Amino acid sequence: MESMKIFIQNPRKYPKVELHRHLEGALRFSTLIELAQQMGQDIPKDINAQKQKFLVLDPMKDLLTVLNKFMATQSVLATEEVLTRITFEAIEDAHSEGIRLLELRYAPTYILQGHSDLSYEKIHRAILKGVEKAAHFPIAVGLICIFQRTQPLVELDKVLDFVVDTKDTWIGVDLADDEAGFPTNNFSQLFSRAHRHGFPITIHAGEVDQPTSPKNVSDAIHLLGAQRIGHGLQIIRDAKVMQEVIDSKITLELCPTSNWLTNGVPSLSAHPFRKLMEAKVLTTINSDDPGVFGIDLTNEYHLLAQTYQFTDAEFDYCNDIAARASFIPLAQKQKYWPRKIS
Numbered sequence: 001m002e003s004m005k006i007f008i009q010n011p012r013k014y015p016k017v018e019l020h021r022h023l024e025g026a027l028r029f030s031t032l033i034e035l036a037q038q039m040g041q042d043i044p045k046d047i048n049a050q051k052q053k054f055l056v057l058d059p060m061k062d063l064l065t066v067l068n069k070f071m072a073t074q075s076v077l078a079t080e081e082v083l084t085r086i087t088f089e090a091i092e093d094a095h096s097e098g099i100r101l102l103e104l105r106y107a108p109t110y111i112l113q114g115h116s117d118l119s120y121e122k123i124h125r126a127i128l129k130g131v132e133k134a135a136h137f138p139i140a141v142g143l144i145c146i147f148q149r150t151q152p153l154v155e156l157d158k159v160l161d162f163v164v165d166t167k168d169t170w171i172g173v174d175l176a177d178d179e180a181g182f183p184t185n186n187f188s189q190l191f192s193r194a195h196r197h198g199f200p201i202t203i204h205a206g207e208v209d210q211p212t213s214p215k216n217v218s219d220a221i222h223l224l225g226a227q228r229i230g231h232g233l234q235i236i237r238d239a240k241v242m243q244e245v246i247d248s249k250i251t252l253e254l255c256p257t258s259n260w261l262t263n264g265v266p267s268l269s270a271h272p273f274r275k276l277m278e279a280k281v282l283t284t285i286n287s288d289d290p291g292v293f294g295i296d297l298t299n300e301y302h303l304l305a306q307t308y309q310f311t312d313a314e315f316d317y318c319n320d321i322a323a324r325a326s327f328i329p330l331a332q333k334q335k336y337w338p339r340k341i342s
């Protein structure tokens with residue numbers, strides 16, 4: 001057992017926690033191509049050209065190109081069968097990456113877009129079926145509902161109604177998308193309602209390289225009741241907000257490759273991961289959209305080992321923080337996590 005803990009000897013077996021992975025962004029590449037072909041999309045023959053069409057492999061130059069790639073992926077999520085299949089495969093892939101605790105998040109409004117045969121009920125039922133089919137893997141799985149900042153509040157209220165009706169099948173709620181264009185305080189009523197219903201809350205904030213980013217983190221904590229922050233790396237710019245995050249024991253879900261590809265940091269070596277960890281911010285290692293970025297979680301560990309000289313003890317430290325902060329019920333987490341979760 002001990003030898004399995006040495007990352008470099010067996011990176012994929014090293015026990016990991018994934019708190020931040022989008023189901024829609026975790027599509028297996030071969031499945032994506034197969035589904036796109038079935039739908040009659042124009043797919044290049046050459047695998048490199050296929051990757052250029054669908055994947056984000058270099059830091060984005062303009063948002064539109066990236067959004068088009070996400071929409072190409074979104075378009076294949078058209079049936080319940082597909083949703084069941086991609087959920088099963090996401091769990092199978094996570095298991096093969098050494099993930100023991102997996103939180104998958106998705107945005108019902110995003111999947112529904114352009115798919116008039118689907119509904120929130122059908123989407124969720126199909127995803128739960130995928131989770132059920134993967135129940136034999138030794139991995140704890142929990143689902144988080146994402147509210148998209150870009151959607152009208154009246155629609156988000158309907159999503160929350162649905163989430164409340166299906167409460168037992170969710171472990172938490174999240175807010176995502178354009179944090180600069182859609183201020184956090186717009187969503188305070190929505191999240192206070194979610195909070196009243198007892199949902200744990202994580203919020204995408206402090207992701208983009210902008211002066212207002214640290215304030216978004218502070219607002220997410222104070223106005224929306226966030227216990228965890230998706231990304232949050234930009235708090236490095238603001239000592240006061242950073243201290244707030246430390247004092248209130250907020251966990252950051254850091255995603256190094258994602259932060260680089262979306263220009264959150266100018267280079268991988270400029271990522272503040274180590275600085276935040278050494279300042280006693282609660283830091284965790286995540287992949288965000290592995291299917292879109294052509295990575296897996298093991299890739300992020302290699303990156304941290306090579307670029308920031310992370311040791312096994314530091315991986316364990318971040319993973320134990322993540323195991324503690326995971327919204328999955330304790331008994332279920334402890335069943336699959338090799339160390340005591342305190």
Ligand SMILES: [Zn+2]
Binds near residue numbers: 020022204230288
């Ligand atoms: Zn995310």
